[in-house]
Amino acid sequence: MTTTAPLTTLAAAGSPLWYASRAGGTVALLLLTATVALGVASGGRAAPRRAGRFGIGLLHRNLSLLTLVFLAVHVATAVLDPFVHLGWAVSVVPFGASYRPLWLGLGTAALDLLLAVAVTSAVRLRLGARRWKAVHWLSYAAWPLALFHSAGTGTDTRLPLQLWLYAASLAAVVAAVWWRLATAGPGRVAGRLTAAVAAAAVPVLLTAFLATGPLQPGWAQRAATTAAVTFGGGR
Numbered sequence: 001m002t003t004t005a006p007l008t009t010l011a012a013a014g015s016p017l018w019y020a021s022r023a024g025g026t027v028a029l030l031l032l033t034a035t036v037a038l039g040v041a042s043g044g045r046a047a048p049r050r051a052g053r054f055g056i057g058l059l060h061r062n063l064s065l066l067t068l069v070f071l072a073v074h075v076a077t078a079v080l081d082p083f084v085h086l087g088w089a090v091s092v093v094p095f096g097a098s099y100r101p102l103w104l105g106l107g108t109a110a111l112d113l114l115l116a117v118a119v120t121s122a123v124r125l126r127l128g129a130r131r132w133k134a135v136h137w138l139s140y141a142a143w144p145l146a147l148f149h150s151a152g153t154g155t156d157t158r159l160p161l162q163l164w165l166y167a168a169s170l171a172a173v174v175a176a177v178w179w180r181l182a183t184a185g186p187g188r189v190a191g192r193l194t195a196a197v198a199a200a201a202v203p204v205l206l207t208a209f210l211a212t213g214p215l216q217p218g219w220a221q222r223a224a225t226t227a228a229v230t231f232g233g234g235r
Contacts (some may be wrong), residue, residue, distance in 0.1 A: 017081035024074035029150050031067040033169040036143045041176040071111060100223045103152030110145035113138040144202050152223060157214040174199045
């Protein structure tokens with residue numbers, strides 16, 4: 001009896017680097033979710049005063065640093081894993097991988113955005129508060145990119161636990177956005193409307209994507225050729 005396809009799956013699943021990569025990526029996504037939710041919920045008029053603001057700011061900063069640490073583990077173990085044959089350039093240049101290029105590219109784009117936030121935070125005083133804040137908003141864009149990257153790339157997306165983690169991440173960020181909108185004062189109608197639409201759209205888009213993509217048979221083969229259809233290239 002021959003089992004060529006299952007053997008490749010077993011080879012990937014049996015690698016300690018594969019487990020480390022998936023675990024690091026999942027923890028990084030959860031930490032990023034907590035960072036984004038905390039940043040959204042504690043901003044604006046909902047921001048605490050004095051000591052409370054300092055404590056939340058410190059927690060927010062530490063969560064951000066932990067996110068980058070686990071992202072580094074996720075990236076390093078993915079590159080070192082011989083099953084997927086990734087190069088180090090793929091970790092910073094989006095959509096250049098030969099393995100699930102579109103979905104890996106989304107993760108790379110999210111990482112680049114978070115690195116931009118980290119670098120500008122290190123030179124915040126020289127950059128100025130307004131410019132730094134403009135770059136800092138990129139972390140909010142990184143979160144949905146990371147979420148779709150995890151769902152599209154992860155070979156464990158079908159597992160109930162992983163689906164529950166996605167649902168919890170969505171619930172946390174959407175609840176934070178609606179809390180921020182509920183406590184916001186008048187003004188900035190365009191920004192508030194954009195946030196409300198985004199908070200409603202991301203869960204709908206992810207649910208539709210999961211139902212028609214990763215949860216369907218044959219997703220691994222389709223994911224491998226998505227870049228060729230979308231970008232007119234790929235390998």
